[in-house]
Amino acid sequence: MASHSLNTLHTVFDYIWDRDPANDDFVNNLVVLGNTYAPSTAPKDDKPSDLKFLFQRLKQEPPTPESCWPIDFLQDVYTRIWLTYRTGFPIIDRAEDGPSPLSFGSLIRGTIDISTVTKGFTTDAGWGCMIRTSQSLLANSLLNLKLGRDWRYAKSQDSPQHEQIVSWFVDIPSAPFSIHNFVEQGTLCSNKKPGEWFGPSAAARSIQVLCEENYKDAGIEVYVTSSGDLYEDELSKLATKNGEFRPVLILAGIRLGVKNVNPLYWDFLKKTLSWRQSVGIAGGRPSSSHYFFGYQGDYLFYLDPHLPQKALLVVSESDPSDSQTFVEVESHLNLESVHTNKIRKLHLDQMDPSMLIGLLVEDQDSFDDLKRQVNAHDANSRFFNFFDSRPLMISKDSGVVDESEFVDLGVMSMNEYDAIEDGDESCIGTLRKERAFSHPVMVAMESEEPEELEAAPINFDKEASILENDKANDTFEEIHPSETESRLDADEPVVVSHDDSSDPV
Incomplete structure (x- = not known):
């Protein structure tokens, strides 16, 4: 009980001071979406107290060795696409019987646009975090598919394909995977009104429809399960078209307990992130959603979408009128705003049990390997199961x-x-x-x-x-x-x- 209370107290301090958690585990390997990295070597001097760390933070002193992470691990984390709250995007019309854009939270954050408050939403701050983490899951799936798992992002030498993937998620209605299109599909498929919170099921349905509509660009099929059961005949039919294997993104919107994740599932949950098919988890924290991409010991690493940034915009060469209502527009993508090297971690006993788990099967070998990995785990403590048919x-x-x-x-x-x-x-x-x-x-x-x-x-x-x-x-x-x-x-x-x-x- 004491350790759990201490973890909670540290979480509060991390939030208030935006503290990067110290690297204090020099035993367990670090895992990021199927890649494994050796832990850092323990420093020779004693670990500083939390109070000392706090004073260093307030005085802007350089971080101590304990807060440093392995460089190859950091490069992998920095490569992950990180989609967050945005403000100032083209308006999403309000539903007559839907939530109001004006809220206490929006006033506190200063993200509300008074001129459009009666018409609709120009920011998703306060309600779009599950959409943003689901976008992150999909964006990193496409990144792995198009550029490969070993590709690394660098400001000085970016890939045109990376920029193209990010452009599919910009905050304008014409972008294939924009928040506008997620909200639209949420309304059509899940009866979610603009401004309402998404759950894993609504997010999965939106991804499924949008990938189907944009298959020519994305090149990915989507299989959705709400129980963790995977039916081979359905997957094979979806993946095999014209004699060729088509990549399939498996989305499992599941709940692994009542108030917290049942400890019985901890090992298997971490194991899913260690598979090469893993593209992360969206959800999984009470009253908020994060994008989980790895773990060390019993702590999961995540990207936090709860940072309002300026709308991610790009002027279309074929139709510049997309942004004509804005006084100032970006003539290029702000790629740096979708990457971060901030490390965030959460203990499994603090994780919400409701989540959306993503697995990317790229070819037949990948499919066979996934089936082998699932079946190798104890049937009584796993939440994925393969069956011949439904x-x-x-x-x-x-x-x-x-x-x-x-x-x-x-x-x-x-x-x-x-x-x-x-x-x-x-x-x-x-x-x-x-x-x-x-x-x-x-x-x-x-x-x-x-x-x-x-x-x-x-x-x-x-x-x-x-x-x-x-x-x-x-x-x-x-x-x-x-x-x-x-x-x-x-x-x-x-x-x-x-x-x-x-x-x-």
Whole structure:
């Protein structure tokens, strides 16, 4: 308890003084999206106290050796594309029944444009952090795909392809992956009004549609799962077109606990960031979203989008009217504003359990390697699972339904259960009880208001069943809260399907 309180206190001090966390781990390797770096060598002199570090910060003294990180690690971090809050971009019209651009937070930040406050949004400060971290996840996916994982950004010799990728995310409506287009797809696909916070599911749907619309440029397909289940027939169909393998970005919008990430999943969560297919995680901090790209020990490294910067603009050579409403416009991309060498880290016990995990499969070898990595991990403590195909699920009232309407409390896979021989009565009873806790259960929420969800009763559809080979082969039973809590205390894995209303923003 004491160490957790100390971590929280340090977080507050880091925020107030914008302190770069000291490099105080000289044992564990540093991992960045599949790349591993050796830790720094411990300094010979004693580590300075936090108070000494604070005085050095206030007096603008040079950092001590403890705050220095390995140079190859820093170069990798600096190469990651970092998208943040922006101000002064072309207006995003307000919805009649949507949030107002005028808020207490915008007044405090000084980001509000009084001349347009009744019309719409010219900044996403205060509500766009999940969009920005999702943009970062997509931008770094494209960076790895187009330039390769070993490419490094340098101010003096930039790559035209890097500049082109960044140009796809500028803050104008015509840019393929601009905040304007994310908001538009959020409205169309997820009923999110301008100014409303996105969750992992809304972000994933927006990325999926925008990549489909801009496939000619991006060259990437998108596969979305809300449970961590990966179906090989669907992935193969998506990836194989005209006899060629097309790169696929897998987006998993999942929840790994109730209030915090279940420690049972810590090892596997870190392992996903060590795979060469990893393109990071968006979300994962209460009331805010960050872009997580690596780890050391039990601390995750992240890029923070909560820094309002001037809108990222570029004048189109074919249509300069895109920026004609601005008195001052940039005639080039401010590439330096999408890179940072500031190191930020968060302990896993402070991480919000709702997140969007990204994996990029570039070719068949990459796909086979991902499957091998997933299957090599203990099935009881992982949240990704490969299946041959998706089973249909039916309900007495609704007929065949989509998996997003279910709550997945996975312990044992469907295939493991169904593989048991019919005559083996010795284990059927036990497994049937496990299955009741481990498989999708259709629920109905009596309230859709976020503030009422926590207290709203859940009605279980006991008639729901799994449909395989045109035959309903099992039904589900309700698990009461007392039983659920006892299983949680026993450290049994819990994966709850994503619900935007409880996502980090």
